[in-house]
Amino acid sequence: MDIHAMVVDDSGIMRKMVMRALNETKLATFVFTEAVDGADALTKFDPAKIQMMFVDWNMPNMSGIELVRALRNERSSKVPIVMITTEGTMGKVEEAMDQCAVNGYVIKPFTADVLTKKIQPVIDQMAQGQKKSGGFFGRLAAKLS
Numbered sequence: 001m002d003i004h005a006m007v008v009d010d011s012g013i014m015r016k017m018v019m020r021a022l023n024e025t026k027l028a029t030f031v032f033t034e035a036v037d038g039a040d041a042l043t044k045f046d047p048a049k050i051q052m053m054f055v056d057w058n059m060p061n062m063s064g065i066e067l068v069r070a071l072r073n074e075r076s077s078k079v080p081i082v083m084i085t086t087e088g089t090m091g092k093v094e095e096a097m098d099q100c101a102v103n104g105y106v107i108k109p110f111t112a113d114v115l116t117k118k119i120q121p122v123i124d125q126m127a128q129g130q131k132k133s134g135g136f137f138g139r140l141a142a143k144l145s
Helices: 011-027 036-046 062-077 090-099 113-134 134-145
Strands: 002-006 027-036 053-054 080-083 105-106
Touching: 002 036, 011 027, 011 113, 027 053, 036 062, 036 080, 053 062, 053 090, 053 113, 053 134, 062 080, 062 090, 080 113, 105 113
Parallel strands: 002 027, 002 053, 053 080, 080 105
Antiparallel strands: none
């Protein structure tokens, strides 16, 4: 499965670490678009192109949670969003998961194994959606039937 993902973090080193860890999961073949903060992500976000997002919480100009709210309210409520952040308090996790409907939450620092466990269900849902909509997996299922 190919996934075009956007990685949003104000640290270039952290963006590279996230991208490397995602590739190590072997859950998909990832193609990445990078953004340095929420405002940059909004300018680069194309719902026809970006299939998944990995977003830090604490960034200048526009925080990750502000970005998630903007995307959920205006453009694309269906793009899976995973927060990857140092914010680990229950209040922050609940805000992201319950109020902003993020699809996954990973606390830094993390390993590729942790990332795999956290995003596997999200990728499985994406694959099911493709199967139902006739994407790659839907065509594959039709061929196997």
